Amino acid sequence: MKRAIIIGASSGIGREVSKILLAEGWNIGIAARREDKLLEIKELNPGMVEVCAMDVTKRDAPGKLLDLVGRMGGVNLFIYCSGVGHQNPRLDLDTELSTVDVNVFGFTQMVDTMFNYMADNLGGDIAVISSIAGTKGLGAAPCYSASKAYQNNYIQALEQxxxxxxxxxxxxxxxxxxxxxxLLSGSGHYPMLMDKKYVARQIVKAVKAHRHVKIIDWRYSIMVFFWRLIPRRVWRKMNVTNKKI
Incomplete structure (x- = not known):
């Protein structure tokens, strides 16, 4: 039986990925802080969905994750979609630290918990929704870009x-x-904005193909290629933002 857990399934990409997996016959466990949004998914597919209200930044989150795994009878696929991101050019400390809480601390304890579970239970697949923002340090969003670079490197380390x-x-x-x-609502104009349903389909396709790294989509692949070629002395003088700050 195909069983998957999606963290951050109450909205956005995680919610769309959940819908795709259900349509393909997966039994899923869905987790997020807003239980009412998760129950909306369960009501449409009551026999295929287990729900868990969870805040990934809390110390009880690993235990809740393992309880969800137990209620499902095991898991083959784990998808981590939870995350926050803010432009913070004024470097508000609370904003930076709350980003660390979710994108670093929460990410680490959730992924490590699932890694250890799979290590003891014949393996499985772990997918993480990080970002191209981890490619370079972005002055408009310091902690967001740094936390995504952390996720990129952490997954590479766990793979090794x-x-x-x-x-x-x-x-x-x-x-x-x-x-x-x-996540981006009301925070400015963004170029090359992608539809969440399209992105969710690409995610599921990449996981099935066992891709190690997947940049979505081809336009961003080209952009990241050229980003990597920019020397540090040039990058630090660039103004990379989506709006006036």
Whole structure:
């Protein structure tokens, strides 16, 4: 039986991925802070969905994740969609630290919990929705870009660790550009904005193909290619933002 858990399924990309997996016959466990939004999905597919209200920044989140796994009878696929992102050119400390809480601390304890579970239970697939923002340090969003770089490198390290320990855990690092989700609502104009349903389809396709890294879509692949070629002395003088600050 195909079983998947999606963290951050109450809205945006996570919600769309959940819908796709349900349509393909997966049994899913969905988790987020807003239980009412999760129950909306369960009501449409009551026999195929388990729900867990969870805040990934809390210390009880790993236990809740393992309880969800137990209620499902195991899991083959884990998708981490939870995240926050803010432009913060004034470097408000609370904004930076709240980003660390979700994108670094929450991410780490959730992914590590699932890695250890899969290490003890014949492996599986772990996919993380990170971002192309991890490619370079973005002055308009310091902690967001840094936290995404952390996620990129952490997944790469766990992939190596899985091979070192001869485990059957596969990883997919999903790196989208701007996606039309509530995360970006009201925060300015974004170029090359992608539809969340399109992005969700690309995510599922990449996971099935066992892609190690997937940049969505081709326009962002080209942009990232050229970003990597820009020397540090040039990059630090550039104004990379989507609006006046």
């Amino acid at each position: 660790l899985s091979n070192m320990r001869h485990l059957h855990i596969r990883f997919t690092d999903i790196r989208p550009g701007f996606v039309d989700t509530p």
